[in-house]
Amino acid sequence: MAGRFKFKILMFCILTLLSCQKLYAVQTQRIEAIWPLFRHDPQHSGRSGLPGPVSSMLKWSFKTEGSVDSSPVIGKDGTIYAGSQDKRLYAIKPDGTLKWSFHVGSQIYSTPAIGSNDTIYVCGWNGEIIALGLGGKPKWNVQIKGRISSSPTIATDGSILIGSDNYYLHAISPSGKILWVFATRKHVDSSPAVDSEGDIYFGSNDGYIYAIGNDIKAKWFYRTKGEITSSPAVRPDGAIYLGSNDGRIYALNPDGTLQWYYQTGKWIDSSPAVGNDGAVFFGSNDQKLYALNPQGILRWTFKTRGVITSSPAIDSDGNIYFGSWDKKLYALNSDGALIWSFTTKGVIKSSPAIGLGRTIYFGSGDGNIYAIGSSK
Numbered sequence: 616m617a618g619r620f621k622f623k624i625l626m627f628c629i630l631t632l633l634s635c636q637k638l639y640a641v642q643t644q645r646i647e648a649i650w651p652l653f654r655h656d657p658q659h660s661g662r663s664g665l666p667g668p669v670s671s672m673l674k675w676s677f678k679t680e681g682s683v684d685s686s687p688v689i690g691k692d693g694t695i696y697a698g699s700q701d702k703r704l705y706a707i708k709p710d711g712t713l714k715w716s717f718h719v720g721s722q723i724y725s726t727p728a729i730g731s732n733d734t735i736y737v738c739g740w741n742g743e744i745i746a747l748g749l750g751g752k753p754k755w756n757v758q759i760k761g762r763i764s765s766s767p768t769i770a771t772d773g774s775i776l777i778g779s780d781n782y783y784l785h786a787i788s789p790s791g792k793i794l795w796v797f798a799t800r801k802h803v804d805s806s807p808a809v810d811s812e813g814d815i816y817f818g819s820n821d822g823y824i825y826a827i828g829n830d831i832k833a834k835w836f837y838r839t840k841g842e843i844t845s846s847p848a849v850r851p852d853g854a855i856y857l858g859s860n861d862g863r864i865y866a867l868n869p870d871g872t873l874q875w876y877y878q879t880g881k882w883i884d885s886s887p888a889v890g891n892d893g894a895v896f897f898g899s900n901d902q903k904l905y906a907l908n909p910q911g912i913l914r915w916t917f918k919t920r921g922v923i924t925s926s927p928a929i930d931s932d933g934n935i936y937f938g939s940w941d942k943k944l945y946a947l948n949s950d951g952a953l954i955w956s957f958t959t960k961g962v963i964k965s966s967p968a969i970g971l972g973r974t975i976y977f978g979s980g981d982g983n984i985y986a987i988g989s990s991k
Contacts, residue, residue, distance in 0.1 A: 649689040650968040653726035653766035654886060654926060657809035658849040661888030661896075663969040667930035667946065671957040674974060674986040675711030679703065683978025686726040686766070686926075686966040690749070695976050696735055697965075697984050698723025704737045706751060709971075711986060715751035719743065725806075726766035726966075731773050732789055738763040738777060746791060755791035759783075766806040766846070771813040778803030784817060784827075795831050799823065806846040806886070808855075810869075816855050818843030824857050826871055835871030839863065846886040846926075848895070850909070856895050858883030864897055866911055875911035879903070886926040886966070888935070890949075896935050898923025904937055906951055915951035919943065926966040928975070936975055938963025944977055944987065957987055 654661045681700030688696050693709040700722040706714040721741035728736045734754060735747045740762050746754040761781025768776045774794055775787045780802035786794040800821035807817035814834065815827040820842040826834040841861030848856045853869040860882035866874040880901030887897040893909035900922045906914040921940030928936045933949035940962045946954040961980025968976050974988030 648691050648729045649693065649970050651688055651690075651729040652768060653686055653688075653728070653806050653966070654808075654846065654848065654888070655928070655968070657768055657770070658811075658889075659806070659808040659846055659886060660848060661886070661927060661966075662890065662929040664931050665969050665971065666932050666973050667928075667934055667936055667969050667975050668973045668987050668989045669954070670989040671946070671955040671987055672989040673957070674988040676983040676985050677705065677707050677711055677713070679705060679982050679984065681722065681982055682961065682980045683982060683984055684964040684980070685723050685978060687968045687976040687978065687984065688727055688729055689968055689970045689976065690729055693971055694749075695968075695970070695984070695986075696727050696729070697976075697978055698725070698727060698737060699978075699982070700724070701982075702739075704735070704747070705984065707984065717745075717747055717751050717753070719745060724764040728767040728769055728775065730769055730775070730789060734789065736767050736775050738765075738767060740764070742779060742781075744775070744777060744787060757787055757791055757793065759785060759793075764804050768807045768809060770809050770815070776807045776809070776815060778805060778807065778817060780804070782819075784815075784825075797825070797827055797831065799825065801842070804844040808847045808849050810849045810853060816847045816849065816857075818845060818847065818857055818859070820844065822859070824855070824865070824867065837865070837867055837871050837873070839865060841882060844884050845897075848887045848889050850889055850893050852893065854893075856887040856889065856897075858885065858887060858897055858899075860884075862899065864895065864905070864907070866895070877905070877907055877911050877913070879905060884924040885937075888927045888929050890929060890933065896927045896929065898925060898927065898937060898939075900924070902939070904935070904945075904947070906935075917945070917947055917951050917953070919945065921962070924964050925977075928967045928969055930969050936967045936969070938965060938967065938977060938979075940964075942979070944975075944985075957985070959983065959985065
């Protein structure tokens with residue numbers, strides 16, 4: 616009996632070690648990639664450990680044949696990946712030249728994701744999910760019913776989480792198998808966030824914020840007064856921020872109870888970013904960017920001349936970058952003062968990504984992918 620007990624303990628330790636190694640490998644890849652996901656990380660902090668540009672100097676622009684509403688992601692070698700409504704995913708070298716492009720069956724609205732196994736996941740509006748190697752060669756594809764504007768997130772176990780207007784959140788394995796689906800009552804445009812425990816949070820156009828546990832069952836759901844297209848962000852203490860088309864930004868406790876909400880002038884499509892101190896930054900269709908402290912008290916607002924659906928990015932200096940439908944990308948300091956702005960020829964729905972060399976990347980409705988960068 617003692618021998619059997621020791622053997623079971625040994626096997627448990629081995630399995631635990633292997634599980635930890637697998638988790639470590641996934642987390643390591645996330646750290647290596649400069650900006651691997653929509654909103655930077657699985658928690659959707661929108662925050663980078665790198666400094667952004669201090670002036671609006673154009674490094675380069677790359678022309679596509681359609682509006683670029685998709686947000687860029689950045690690989691560990693500095694390659695920039697972004698989708699266009701011309702039905703192509705583009706891989707662009709840090710110097711602005713084309714590395715490769717891949718034709719998808721329909722327009723691309725969502726942001727691609729970089730997985731732990733050197734794989735790029737891209738979703739078409741037609742419901743097709745495609746896995747590509749870093750050289751642009753397809754590995755597999757999965758067709759689901761419904762259109763996709765939700766951006767994929769990589770879960771702790773490496774699975775790909777993606778919403779669709781077929782009312783479901785899907786989990787797909789790194790090998791292309793559908794692992795499970797979770798039903799809501801309306802379209803899922805929100806991109807799911809994953810906390811440090813592996814719990815999943817997302818919104819639906821049915822007005823609910825959902826929390827899914829490791830058993831793939833709802834831990835809780837919270838009803839807002841509007842449809843939800845914004846994606847959640849998880850604060851370091853586990854609280855969840857999410858905007859709703861009722862014009863409110865909500866802060867929920869990890870158990871799904873309300874901490875506070877803040878009312879803006881119009882609906883919120885922009886996804887929140889979380890500062891180092893737990894402050895929240897987000898745009899509203901009332902044309903303002905908002906900064907609230909962790910208790911939900913207004914710090915400042917910044918008014919643009921257009922709707923803000925772009926989601927802000929925060930650099931290591933605490934500066935905030937975001938786009939507006941007034942065709943400008945803005946850079947603000949942590950006090951809300953304008954540092955610079957850059958004007959394009961199209962509406963900016965794309966959310967910026969911060970890369971090496973004080974460079975920021977974003978797309979525009981004029982069909983260009985832009986690199987703005989300066990060190991002085």
